[in-house]
Amino acid sequence: MQNNSLGKQIIRLRQRQQLSQSQLAERLFVSRQAISKWENRDAEPDLDKLVQLSQIFNVDLDYLVLNQPMRQTPILALTKISKSYRQPILKDVTFSLYNHERVTLLGSNGAGKTTLVNLIAGRIKPDAGGIERHYQPKLECSLMPQKNVLIDPMRVQEMMELEISIAKLNTIDIERLLKSANLWEQRRQVVDSLSGGQQRKLMFLLTMIKSAKLFIFDEPTVGMDLETIDHFWQRLDQISGTTLVITHDFNQIDHYFDRVLLLKGGVIAADEQVATIHAHNQDLDTWYRGHNQVQEG
Known part of the structure; x- marks a missing residue:
């Protein structure tokens, strides 16, 4: 069964990174024609190529294949971080990275x-605050x-x-x-x-x-x-x-x-x-x- 969203996702993500079909094909060690077939939904990449695509585009597989929202898994959380030397440098820094x-x-x-x-x-x-890694x-x-x-x-x-x-x-x-x-x-x-x-x-x-x-x-x-x-x-x-x-x-x-x-x-x-x-x-x-x-x- 053809995945109707995958081809559009590949086009969207490729264009976001300003990659031509030829440039993407070179990274994947496939022909430009293969990329064109994926984007036109005439064929689908195998699992290994899907994994490679997700890595190149820096997205989750679910987002690439199913267009589902990216999973927001935190890898770092800073809460009310402060640091001073002779004077305050950081006063109340709070954010997370995913x-x-x-x-x-x-x-x-x-x-x-x-x-x-x-x-x-x-x-x-x-000096104060928490870092969760x-x-x-x-x-x-x-x-x-x-x-x-x-x-x-x-x-x-x-x-x-x-x-x-x-x-x-x-x-x-x-x-x-x-x-x-x-x-x-x-x-x-x-x-x-x-x-x-x-x-x-x-x-x-x-x-x-x-x-x-x-x-x-x-x-x-x-x-x-x-x-x-x-x-x-x-x-x-x-x-x-x-x-x-x-x-x-x-x-x-x-x-x-x-x-x-x-x-x-x-x-x-x-x-x-x-x-x-x-x-x-x-x-x-x-x-x-x-x-x-x-x-x-």
Whole structure:
């Protein structure tokens, strides 16, 4: 029996991610004609391909196949979080993250975004409030911090091997990973000899080694060249877990993220679905600037 909604779902989700039929076919290792048949309901993908589609589109199988609402399973809940140093940084931060969500965290410089992600990652503790995690912080959360955490005297390949050992992984193809980031020729160089952009690429690879439930990226593309930035967003688009990203690349926010959080005045001043913003004929840049003006008025 043909599933009348599946073809439309594939078209809708493919267009949302700005993927052509050929690009989707390449990811699935099928022909473009196969994608066309699925979308026209002349054929249906097998179970393995359905699973792959759900991962590429970052949605539940029930949502993909039956168009049922996404299951809102929380993986993280923050309640009335506060943190001060010489002065209050976070005052009353409350929000949750859910499975498969793609969330961007916006805010001006000094708003406390990096402090917040360090709290979520368990690198620092809040002064007050609660953090409920539905994952193992050390094994199932991976953070790419704004400042690289690398061991300067180590060689590039040694750094990769160390991270693989810490994560207790056995089947990682280091050569393939380094070649994907154009770092294979630098594998024997010490980390300190790499350019700033190369160090950023290495930090990204180390972050992505884990099969984590929650990935956090703090201004990940700073120092990257344009080609590497494109590769970063393409790679991030393949993550099936939850992602929380600090970025002001509004072009990418518009088509990559599901939800946007605005941190202002020590609290989450806005929490909005990207689709809702678009439904009001706004892009994220316009929404962000306009919302800040409203908040400051």
